[in-house]
Amino acid sequence: MLCLARFRRIAKSYHTYPFRGSFHWLPPMPGSPTPVPNEKGPGKRPLSPSEIEKKAAKKAKSCAKASRKRINKARAHVPEYGSVEDVRRKDVASVLGDETVQKLVQDGGEFESPFTLKAEVEVEVKAISSNGEGLAVSDEEGASPWIIVVPFSLPGERVKCRIFKNERLHSLADFIQIVRPNPDLRDDARVKCQYFSKCGGCQYQMLSYDTQLDLKRNVVVKAYKNFSGLPESTIPEIQPTIGSPFQYGYRTKITPHFQAPPPRIDRAALKSQVESGNKPDWLQIGFNIQGQNRVFDIEECPIATRVINTAIPDIFGNVVKTIHTYKKGATLLLRDSLDTSVDPELKDRGMDKNVCVTNNHASIRERVGEFLFEYLASSFFQNNNSILPSLTSYVREAITSLYPNPDDPNRPTHLIDTYCGSGLFAITLSPEFSNVAGIEISADSIMYAKHNAKLNNIPTEKMSFRKGDAAEIFKTVSDFPPTRTVMVIDPPRKGCDDPFIKQLLEFRPKVVAYVSCNVHTQARDVGKILRASPDGEGRKYVLESLRGFDLFPQTAHVESVAILRLV
Numbered sequence: 001m002l003c004l005a006r007f008r009r010i011a012k013s014y015h016t017y018p019f020r021g022s023f024h025w026l027p028p029m030p031g032s033p034t035p036v037p038n039e040k041g042p043g044k045r046p047l048s049p050s051e052i053e054k055k056a057a058k059k060a061k062s063c064a065k066a067s068r069k070r071i072n073k074a075r076a077h078v079p080e081y082g083s084v085e086d087v088r089r090k091d092v093a094s095v096l097g098d099e100t101v102q103k104l105v106q107d108g109g110e111f112e113s114p115f116t117l118k119a120e121v122e123v124e125v126k127a128i129s130s131n132g133e134g135l136a137v138s139d140e141e142g143a144s145p146w147i148i149v150v151p152f153s154l155p156g157e158r159v160k161c162r163i164f165k166n167e168r169l170h171s172l173a174d175f176i177q178i179v180r181p182n183p184d185l186r187d188d189a190r191v192k193c194q195y196f197s198k199c200g201g202c203q204y205q206m207l208s209y210d211t212q213l214d215l216k217r218n219v220v221v222k223a224y225k226n227f228s229g230l231p232e233s234t235i236p237e238i239q240p241t242i243g244s245p246f247q248y249g250y251r252t253k254i255t256p257h258f259q260a261p262p263p264r265i266d267r268a269a270l271k272s273q274v275e276s277g278n279k280p281d282w283l284q285i286g287f288n289i290q291g292q293n294r295v296f297d298i299e300e301c302p303i304a305t306r307v308i309n310t311a312i313p314d315i316f317g318n319v320v321k322t323i324h325t326y327k328k329g330a331t332l333l334l335r336d337s338l339d340t341s342v343d344p345e346l347k348d349r350g351m352d353k354n355v356c357v358t359n360n361h362a363s364i365r366e367r368v369g370e371f372l373f374e375y376l377a378s379s380f381f382q383n384n385n386s387i388l389p390s391l392t393s394y395v396r397e398a399i400t401s402l403y404p405n406p407d408d409p410n411r412p413t414h415l416i417d418t419y420c421g422s423g424l425f426a427i428t429l430s431p432e433f434s435n436v437a438g439i440e441i442s443a444d445s446i447m448y449a450k451h452n453a454k455l456n457n458i459p460t461e462k463m464s465f466r467k468g469d470a471a472e473i474f475k476t477v478s479d480f481p482p483t484r485t486v487m488v489i490d491p492p493r494k495g496c497d498d499p500f501i502k503q504l505l506e507f508r509p510k511v512v513a514y515v516s517c518n519v520h521t522q523a524r525d526v527g528k529i530l531r532a533s534p535d536g537e538g539r540k541y542v543l544e545s546l547r548g549f550d551l552f553p554q555t556a557h558v559e560s561v562a563i564l565r566l567v
């Protein structure tokens with residue numbers, strides 16, 4: 001489109017007469033613009049208008065071809081299920097409405113953005129996506145409705161933004177400024193981070209915490225509507241999101257990064273510069289600038305714990321002093337840990353001293369309620385310690401409340417923790433069960449899970465952990481009675497694979513507690529489990545409850561817990 005417009009502009013600057021489908025050049029009329037000189041430079045014959053037109057036509061043709069290719073590629077591209085892009089596409093379509101989407105698709109306009117790249121536009125934000133971005137509807141005169149995705153903006157606001165990418169039915173834009181705020185939602189005095197809107201994280205800081213929790217509840221609602229394929233009647237009322245006790249200073253792990261010195265830099269000169277305490281201008285240690293692959297310097301991260309923030313200056317200072325030795329950029333690890341030099345047998349909270357650990361191979365220690373956990377610094381552990389007692393107690397109570405009478409002969413006695421990490425759910429739920437088994441793909445995490453069972457004095461005959469793919473658990477629990485077994489599922493963002501779900505449906509544990517860091521893949525998996533045919537005795541899974549947990553205040557992220565029961 002753009003190229004055609006340029007072609008028309010060039011064509012218009014000459015007297016052109018269409019003649020049997022081609023352009024016929026006549027000498028310029030008096031007062032008409034002089035032909036532009038050939039860009040090849042002095043000494044070369046200037047191009048005649050017909051040559052210029054031919055060239056422009058050729059360019060327009062190749063542009064149109066490239067544009068067709070781009071559109072065909074975009075049409076064929078299917079985003080990963082439940083990914084940020086997939087979630088955004090569903091939200092974009094729902095703001096436009098079915099009728100508009102269908103019309104745009106029928107007319108072939110689904111990839112015809114009314115915006116050119118780098119265009120600065122002012123738009124009205126109508127909704128907020130599950131990724132936390134404002135969704136504005138373009139009011140370009142004569143153009144079809146089109147969505148512009150603007151981070152850091154809220155429904156009811158008018159914002160200025162710059163388009164940087166055109167996608168199916170929407171454009172992505174960089175936030176420039178708020179033209180008219182929505183005072184019912186926004187209060188910029190709430191923002192505690194000096195890098196707000198520069199950093200890609202923590203986009204909800206201008207909102208009250210209650211509003212953040214409401215938005216996250218709505219993410220769970222939309223996820224089950226758009227991704228589960230379940231009829232509304234089978235989805236229970238989504239309960240209010242459980243908030244985090246700490247809303248800043250909660251993050252027990254951060255991973256800032258930096259780039260290597262430029263290729264041809266004089267390393268000896270760099271060494272003497274940094275040794276004399278001067279940080280080179282090109283060296284930035286921190287996080288990525290919103291929407292860019294470029295790092296900016298940070299002095300603090302207000303959502304990280306106090307121990308981590310206190311350690312930042314020394315850790316970053318060491319990078320500066322040794323930067324001349326780096327061939328590649330690197331990611332730093334800063335983990336808040338209880339001091340592991342203190343005997344773990346001393347379970348007295350009064351003895352707790354927190355330290356910042358940067359060694360990937362070190363052991364980290366955390367307390368979760370009455371339990372102690374240790375794990376390898378480089379392996380997975382939940383990043384918000386303050387909410388873990390309420391998360392684990394919630395899962396425990398959500399299961400036991402299904403069988404309130406402790407003498408109920410149907411009350412589950414066995415627990416299987418799949419994707420168990422270093423044993424968080426297996427260990428914290430263990431007082432309710434006589435037998436517990438856990439499985440996990442990471443050998444390091446399994447080693448620590450076994451260690452944690454001992455650390456918390458859980459008898460080995462009661463609890464076993466094995467390394468393997470989650471689906472392999474079904475080989476090892478043949479002595480677990482399915483009708484008295486609870487299965488905890490806590491997979492990575494991509495959710496469970498089909499072999500796992502198939503085997504779960506063959507085993508049919510009485511209760512499934514599905515904890516997820518991606519409610520969209522959780523909704524898909526829960527949909528598959530609920531749609532499965534009844535077993536020989538006519539039993540099917542029902543969704544008992546659904547609730548979000550706010551492990552990451554100030555961000556759009558929500559963790560979700562679904563409780564399923566076989567009835």
Ligand SMILES: C[S@@+](CC[C@H](N)C(=O)[O-])C[C@H]1O[C@@H](n2cnc3c(N)ncnc32)[C@H](O)[C@@H]1O
Binds near residue numbers: 419442468471491517
């Ligand atoms: C979201 S974490 C949950 C860990 C643990 N439940 C916790 O809360 O600490 C997901 C875990 O699944 C493990 N994992 C990933 N793919 C797996 C697979 N195919 N089978 C078993 N475990 C897997 C990862 O190593 C990670 O520890």
